[in-house]
Amino acid sequence: MTEVHGRIWQKGQPVDGFTFSGISDCLDDEDTLVWADIYDPDHDALVALADELGLNVWAVEDATAPKERTKATVYRSHTFFTVYAVEMVTPDDDTTATLTKHRISAFVLPRGLITVRLPPVEGGDPNFGIKDVSQRFDELGGQEYGVGALVHGLLDVVVDGHFEAVQVLDDDIESLEDDLFAESSPPKSLQRRTFRYRKDLVELRRVVLPMREVVSAIKSRRMDSKTAPELDPLYDDLYDHVLRASEWTESLRDMVTTVFETNLSLQDARLNTVMKKLTGWAAIIAVPTAVTGFYGQNVSYPLMNTFSGFVVSSAIIVVIVAWLYVMFRKRDWL
Known part of the structure; x- marks a missing residue:
């Protein structure tokens, strides 16, 4: 069922009265900033909104497609990107994946941000991270910097989630190493756990590595438009975090492969x-x-x-x- 939430700021101050039908009116006002978050969208309603706002039809199809990779595409009037937020869940057994992905697509307009979220296939909180985006925006004082602050808040929450997932996997793999070199024989579940972590790292790598292209494309679009230069250091820091998460994921992938091969050698x-x-x-x-x-x-x-x-x-x-x-x-x- 489609759920729509949003916030409106006029002349840097938050105001009430957000409605889905009034998004286009808000975007026409130069003193207004709007953020619309659409969860489990109705395809026809989203297409109608896209026609009204002049969004690219192929970008709309990508936003609702069942499978889409992490990417960013710059159009003449807006920028479209798809990213994946992740969270770690408690597995039912040694073979069930612990990584849950939440897909977020976004249309970045000059005075607004429209996010489109699909229900997670693996389960998990449907509103994962959305409240944090709004909180980051308020802490930054984003009303002064416009839509760039909204986009930064969204990407910052996503990248922080990547870091948390990598940290959890790092700790789990260290526990594998402890079991591997224990004085007693390794538990029978070690191979199953190793295989599970390899699957999680493969899934995490697919969403972490392309983030470099997404952040780079948004940074380039911002530099071209020369809007809110005060946010440039924040985007540079965000890009550095993306690089660190990518490198960490690659190192963990090598580490879990080494653990798997070492276990075979020890056997x-x-x-x-x-x-x-x-x-x-x-x-x-x-x-x-x-x-x-x-x-x-x-x-x-x-x-x-x-x-x-x-x-x-x-x-x-x-x-x-x-x-x-x-x-x-x-x-x-x-």
Whole structure:
């Protein structure tokens, strides 16, 4: 069901009276700034609004398409971008993904921002991060800087969510390393958890890496329009955060791959250790088997049926077994 929320500022002051039908009237007023947030939009209503505001028809289709990658497109009258906010949820088991994505598409107009959000496929809070965007805007004093402050607040919340997800995954992967090198054998769930984190990192990488293009495109459009230069340092800082999140995600991807490969190597090493011990004990057990088998043959042999023969055979067993045990211990086979 379509939900529409929004805020209006006139001459830098917040005012009441936001309505979906009045968006175009607000955008026509040079002293008015409007933010409209549309959740689970009705396609026909959104198309009608796009016709009224002169939005690109293909951008509208991208905003409602079931699958769309992170990107930014600059048109003559507005800028369109799609980003993904993320949150970490508690998984039901060791194979369920912990990463939930929330898609946010936005139309950036000279005096307004229209955000379009779709329901998350994986579940999660439908209003994830939206209140934070409004709060960031107020803390910044965004009324003085116009729509650029709204866009910065939105992207800042999204990038902060990326950082939080990367931090959670980093901590989880460190716990994998602790289990991997524990003195006891790693738990059976380690491989399943490793596979789950690899899937989460693949999904996170798909939404984090393209953010560089989105922020760069918006920065370029702002520089061309020369609006609110006071926000330029904030956008530079935002771009730096995007780069750090991208680099961190790449390093974690390498790390979890290393954990997976190291686990396989450790399993091979443990198997080799077990095989060495089994081989060593098999060689030791073979000595008394061979000696007693020789003296148990049904033909005459020296010291047959004598006490001295028993002593000699026992001595041979003890000496050879002791020698093998010492040699194997020196070679770390036992």
